[in-house]
Amino acid sequence: MDAVEWNELEEFLFARAMEHDSPQLFRLAGQYLISSRMIRPGVILVLRRVATARARARDETWTRVAHLLTERRRAELDLLLVPDAYLGRARLAWPGIGPTSQRAEALFRYPLGAVRSQAVSARFGSEVRTQVCFLVPVG
Known part of the structure; x- marks a missing residue:
């Protein structure tokens, strides 16, 4: 060649x-x-x-x-690699894994509950996240 x-x-x-x-x-x-x-x-x-x-x-x-990639965005992306206690894994890994059972609470918890809590947390602050995580499984 x-x-x-x-x-x-x-x-x-x-x-x-x-x-x-x-x-x-x-x-x-x-x-x-x-x-x-x-x-x-x-x-x-x-x-x-x-x-x-x-x-x-x-x-x-x-x-x-x-x-x-501002400093804030870099910090947000770095947080995707930190394991989340609520999800039991890093946020980067959870979108590829579905619910562990067919019960409603599992469907809401995985990954919709995390999405909702993250969206509310980003909009209103971290103090609201605890309340949202409590309310999400209820629907």
Whole structure:
């Protein structure tokens, strides 16, 4: 492969990495090489290009959103990683997990109760959160 073909592959991988960073990027590189009728290089060379595209996409993403991250917003995002005693896990993890039973209280507690308490807490202050957490299971 010549330099032009490598650049085309790198731009293709960068565009896909900007769309979504998934383990399928290597497979997409192989499909791109086949569809372009390019001679496929060694696996290590393609893996390096995939890693470079991911790093470049991560840097580009940071460049695009860096101005949005105020100190307050950074603190809020850091709180997503702190385990919540009410939920039993970090707030970043709970949206992907559903209710543990079909009872109404479980449905309200997970994750709707946390959403309601967080929204009210953000709007009215943390002192109201305790009352909302008490009222949410009631409906």
